[in-house]
Amino acid sequence: MTRPVNNSSAAREGAGAIPHPHLHAAPPPEFPVSLCPEPEDRQMTSVGKALELLAAFRGTVPELGVSELARRAGMPKSTAFRLLGDLERAGFVARSGAKYRLGLSLFELGSRVGFCRPNGLRDVAIHALSELHVHTGLTAHLAILEGADVVYVEKVHAGNPARVVTVPGARLPASCTGLGKAMLAFSSVAIVRQVVEAGLPRRTRNSITEPGRFVRELRRVRESGVAYDREEGTLGLSCVAAPVIVEGRVIAAISASGPPHGTSWPRIESHVRQAASAVSKAYAMNMSEVS
Known part of the structure; x- marks a missing residue:
């Protein structure tokens, strides 16, 4: 990025275009691999793993399967499946066939x-x-x-x-x-x-x-x-x-x-x-x- 645009520089560019040094770049990844910091001893609790699963929904795809959620959260598929069951019973995720989406309990909490x-x-x-x-x-x-x-x-x-x-x-x-x-x-x-x-x-x-x-x-x-x-x-x-x-x-x-x-x-x-x-x-x- 160059210096911020001011009125005079914008006028010289014509049509209000914002000058920039580069035109091409690889697209950024849709989401980070891990979104919750791990404890110092690297041993994550079940609560921490459940939070990783919820954080794995960040992105543009509203429904995800167990395999993809496990991959994003960095945990075994069996662990992800067990925790998703707990989250589903609490209303934090909802199941739709073989895929999961965020549940209404999160909306209720978010509105607070x-x-x-x-x-x-x-x-x-x-x-x-x-x-x-x-x-x-x-x-x-x-x-x-x-x-x-x-x-x-x-x-x-x-x-x-x-x-x-x-x-x-x-x-x-x-x-x-x-x-x-x-x-x-x-x-x-x-x-x-x-x-x-x-x-x-x-x-x-x-x-x-x-x-x-x-x-x-x-x-x-x-x-x-x-x-x-x-x-x-x-x-x-x-x-x-x-x-x-x-x-x-x-x-x-x-x-x-x-x-x-x-x-x-x-x-x-x-x-x-x-x-x-x-x-x-x-x-x-x-x-x-x-x-």
Whole structure:
């Protein structure tokens, strides 16, 4: 990725295209091999193994067989089959023939997460996301930061040709997204250090993987107030993001995503700033009313 786009540079490029150094890259893997950290003694409990099975559903395929789940979770098929039986009885997975899907018990628990509750972050932000989509014609996202990843909370989809494959609940490395950079630029040094020390993954050849360059990028984002993703997470997809800051603390970020060329990014940037500001004010007001 090159330096963030500003109005003058975008005008010189014409049609708002975002310049990038590379055009080709191998597609990133759909999911990591292991999603739950193992204990230091490397002996995982049954609970840990069950969590690995649930985490194995991350991806775009809603139903999976025992063999595939066992492979993704890194355990014997017999162990996976036994644990899936326990999870099915608890309602955490549901069986459909020879395949399994996530169960309604997870939906019930997920709806109790703070930002999913009535008047939570998602409810407060949905109007601004819808307005952002209407004004830009692009896909609007709301995400939060968790560890070294961004977790997508809400999405208003646009029918543009760009390959926007995110869904609420999905996560991506923060360093490869405009949303992640927008939040990290306004986070503490300790949080940034944690992300850098965890490693900066290369999802495309545009991804920033050198720590010094990444820190310099965050400084530029903090100065400008917006972050750009120039095909760093997915080739053929760019975005501009702005942080949602409440009482001096960054709690989320909002972005507009679309094709890198033929998009008026300076105009999109203005709408993203307005949307993030609107959510910040609405959420702060909601907090004051609750307290």
